[in-house]
Amino acid sequence: MDRATAPPAGFGPEPAVVERTVGATGGELVLRRSGDHFEIISNGVFLMDTRDGASEREMVRACLAALPDGGRGAPGARVLIAGLGVGFSVREALDDPRVERVRVVELEPAVVEWHRGPLGDAAGGVLADPRCAVVCADFGAWLAAAAEEAEDAGPWVDVVCLDTDNGPDWTVVEGNGRLYEPAALERLRRLLRPGGAVAFWSAMRAPDFAGLLEREFGAVETIEVPARAGEPDVVYLARTGPAPAA
Numbered sequence: 001m002d003r004a005t006a007p008p009a010g011f012g013p014e015p016a017v018v019e020r021t022v023g024a025t026g027g028e029l030v031l032r033r034s035g036d037h038f039e040i041i042s043n044g045v046f047l048m049d050t051r052d053g054a055s056e057r058e059m060v061r062a063c064l065a066a067l068p069d070g071g072r073g074a075p076g077a078r079v080l081i082a083g084l085g086v087g088f089s090v091r092e093a094l095d096d097p098r099v100e101r102v103r104v105v106e107l108e109p110a111v112v113e114w115h116r117g118p119l120g121d122a123a124g125g126v127l128a129d130p131r132c133a134v135v136c137a138d139f140g141a142w143l144a145a146a147a148e149e150a151e152d153a154g155p156w157v158d159v160v161c162l163d164t165d166n167g168p169d170w171t172v173v174e175g176n177g178r179l180y181e182p183a184a185l186e187r188l189r190r191l192l193r194p195g196g197a198v199a200f201w202s203a204m205r206a207p208d209f210a211g212l213l214e215r216e217f218g219a220v221e222t223i224e225v226p227a228r229a230g231e232p233d234v235v236y237l238a239r240t241g242p243a244p245a246a
Helices: 054-065 088-094 109-115 139-153 174-180 182-191 207-217
Strands: 016-022 028-034 037-042 045-049 077-082 099-106 132-136 157-162 192-202 220-225 233-239
Touching: 016 109, 028 109, 054 077, 054 088, 054 157, 054 192, 054 220, 054 233, 077 088, 088 099, 088 157, 109 132, 139 174, 139 182, 157 182, 174 182, 182 192, 182 207, 192 207, 207 220, 207 233
Parallel strands: 077 099, 077 157, 099 132, 157 192
Antiparallel strands: 016 028, 028 037, 037 045, 192 233, 220 233
């Protein structure tokens, strides 16, 4: 969520603290308001805000467009999003008429609660949509359990979007590095239906990770979205094999 770069000093009114709490990993988590916008700060590090969200929305759009026939012939798409944040990626998925269900895995219970309160309007009240289900969990642990279940029940999701960090080379939580390793990529593959798509958000280019993703999935598309300042945000998009012919 534009997490790499905080607004420059003197940009808009001085932020006011809306709520300060202890996060799931023990650090400080702060919700601030600056004018009409909200910001989330973790241990003094600017994570995300509600000023833009262009790259998060593009991540979801690109995944849905990557489905067979651009998704046009596949209504009822199921979307999995790792990281609720300020809700832009979830909002984009819910706004697409092809999407039947959105499951969100968010580490921080406080972020979920903020969406029931001050953050609710920023993304159009995503939690009120009956198609949206939120699980509070560490995505790495949740993914390991979900991949095991998929061994018996089969793949169940068409699109997976990971937006938990500033990117593979700049994780918000130290343990999140495992989300960008071969074991996690293999687990993600197990969840995806044939013809499905997976995307990773990054605040910077991560060519080593792109190479790893290519080895697991095949061709990788690199999508660059201009940021408010500095280098563009990057979305790495990969697909599973094509769905079998009817």
